[in-house]
Amino acid sequence: MEFGDLIKKRYSVRGYQSREVEEEKLEKVLDSARMAPTAVNKQPFRFIVVKTEGREDELKTIYPAEWFTEAPLVICACTVKSESWNRRDGRNYVEVDTAIAMDHLILAATELGLGTCWIAAFNVEEARKVLKVPDDVEPLLFTPLGYPNAEPRGMGRKRLSELVRYEHW
Known part of the structure; x- marks a missing residue:
């Protein structure tokens, strides 16, 4: 599948087959x-x-949507701040790095016919407790992983001109 087609095919799946x-x-x-x-x-x-x-x-204590646990798998992406890089101004890149890795996972899943849904609005303390996450590790993102059983909803996107500014070359 062409990359452009892949990124257009990906959507937030809110319904999964068993x-x-x-x-x-x-x-x-x-x-x-x-x-x-x-x-x-x-x-x-x-x-x-x-x-x-x-x-x-117990997983619904982390994120209560019914479809969250319809998928046979749920994946939690966690950060390990002590292992990450800091820019000169002190900006830590752990969340950026973890988000890039999660995006790679989500796009690969789409290519294989699997559905995902990027979830950041979850109960961190419940995630830590249910998944027995060590103190030096932070749950950052979740996604269900499974075969879709729901159609995409409208995916409005801003125009490119609203997102990009070109400097004079």
């Missing part, structure tokens, strides 16, 4: 995240893969 995700597909999406560029190649992130079956109630 069909299991094949191990080789899971490994491909996780490996795509591993290959993401990070500042000074520090890779200051970790992924927690959770099978949802039998854990729906």
Whole structure:
């Protein structure tokens, strides 16, 4: 699939089939995240893969939407600040690096026919408790991972002219 087609095909899936995700597909999406560029190649992130079956109630304490646990898997992207790079002005790049890795994972999933939904508005303390996240690791993002069972909703986007400014060359 052409990259331009891939990014247009991706959407926030809010409905999943119960069909299991094949191990080789899971490994491909996780490996795509591993290959993401990070500042000074520090890779200051970790992924927690959770099978949802039998854990729906506790996972819904993290994010209550019904479709969150319809997918057979939920993935949590975590930051490890102690492993990340700081710019000269002190700006830490852990969240940027982790977001890039999550985006690679999401695009790889789309290419393989899997659905995802970028989730940042979740209960951090519940995530920490349910997933037994160590103190030096911070849950940053979630996505369900599974075969879509929902159509895309309207994806309005700003015009390019609203997002880009060209300096005189």
